[in-house]
Structures are given as structure tokens and as C-alpha cells.
Amino acid sequence: MREPFTIRAAIRSDLGALLRLLQHLGDVPSPGHNARMSSAAVRAWTRIESDPDRTVLIAERRGQLIGTLDLILVANLTHDAKPWAVVDNLVVDPPHRRRGVGRALVDEAVDRAEAAGCFRMELLSHQSREDAHQFYAAVGFENSAEGFHRYL
Numbered sequence: 001m002r003e004p005f006t007i008r009a010a011i012r013s014d015l016g017a018l019l020r021l022l023q024h025l026g027d028v029p030s031p032g033h034n035a036r037m038s039s040a041a042v043r044a045w046t047r048i049e050s051d052p053d054r055t056v057l058i059a060e061r062r063g064q065l066i067g068t069l070d071l072i073l074v075a076n077l078t079h080d081a082k083p084w085a086v087v088d089n090l091v092v093d094p095p096h097r098r099r100g101v102g103r104a105l106v107d108e109a110v111d112r113a114e115a116a117g118c119f120r121m122e123l124l125s126h127q128s129r130e131d132a133h134q135f136y137a138a139v140g141f142e143n144s145a146e147g148f149h150r151y152l
Contacts, residue, residue, distance in 0.1 A: 005061040005101060007108045010068070013043050014058060017065040025091040029131055053083075059092070059101045067092040069105040073116050085113035087123040106139045124149070 010018055016037050030112065049055055053074070059067035072086040087109055092101045113121050124147045125132050 003061055004028075005066060005104070006092075006106050007057055009058050010056040010058045012045065012049065014065060015041065018056065018058065018068060019091060020088050021065050021068055021091060022089060024094060030068055039069060055112065056089075061096070062065055064095070066096040067101040067105050069109055071109045071112060073113065073118065076119075079119045081118060082117055082119040085116070085118045085121040087107070087121060090123070103139055 019037060019041060024119060027097065048056060053103045055071045057071060058065050068089060069087060070089040072088065073083050074086060076083050081143055087106070090102065094104075110121065121141075123136065123141065125136060138144070
């Protein structure tokens with residue numbers, strides 16, 4: 001039997017555990033990736049938590065953070081001025097993968113985006129992450145575009 005977990009919005013006291021969890025995001029940290037508690041991380045968290053269009057969701061089991069997802073709502077002038085949503089930094093702690101945690105995080109993000117009137121939700125995933133792509137397809141995302149990025 002799987003132990004239950006809860007999904008909730010992260011709070012300031014979750015920051016240290018959240019940063020540790022984010023270290024599992026991908027196999028190799030991206031340039032500039034810094035998952036340690038620093039004054040920059042605290043400043044970034046202060047901006048994130050004060051942004052009404054951004055929610056960091058966490059999955060928690062017995063007081064331990066086991067997954068996270070960053071949901072960003074984007075104001076928009078097309079589609080009758082309906083917003084759209086971005087999912088970023090979805091990660092589940094390796095020992096808790098394939099147990100419904102990622103699906104529950106995505107389901108909560110979808111519910112929140114729909115409640116905000118969003119007309120679409122999108123995410124980017126590195127082309128080498130085939131397991132992640134299978135997961136995204138299983139939770140209703142379609143591979144619909146070729147993405148590009150530029151590190152600054």
C-alpha cells in the first residue's frame with residue numbers, strides 16, 4: 001500500500017528542503033544552477049511568494065518534501081485575454097517516483113490553471129529526457145512544438 005501524501009503551496013519554511021529537492025532536477029545541473037540556501041535564493045523566494053501569479057506546489061509525506069512543481073500564470077492579450085500557464089521545475093525525489101506524486105502535482109496545477117481561466121498549459125523538457133516525455137504524454141500533454149532557449 002502506498003503511503004498518502006498531500007499537495008500544498010510551499011511556504012517560506014519549506015525553502016531549504018525545496019532547494020535540496022531541486023538538486024534532483026535533471027541529471028546535470030544547468031549553468032548557473034544553485035540549489036543551496038543563499039541570500040540570492042532567499043531574495044528569489046521572497047519575490048516568488050509575493051507574486052500572485054506564481055505558486056510553488058509541493059508534495060509532502062510525513063513532513064518530508066517528495067515532489068515539487070512551479071506553476072506560473074501568464075497574462076495574455078490573445079484568446080480573448082485569457083491567461084495561459086507554465087509548468088516549470090517539476091521534480092519528484094527519486095525514491096518516490098512512479099508512485100503518483102508527479103501526476104498529483106500536475107493534476108493540482110491543472111485544477112489551479114483552469115480555476116484561473118487559463119486556456120492552455122505548457123512546459124519545456126530537455127530532448128534527452130525520454131522518460132519524462134512519456135510521463136508528460138500520460139498526464140495529457142502533447143508534443144506540439146520545438147523549443148529553443150538561450151542562456152544569458
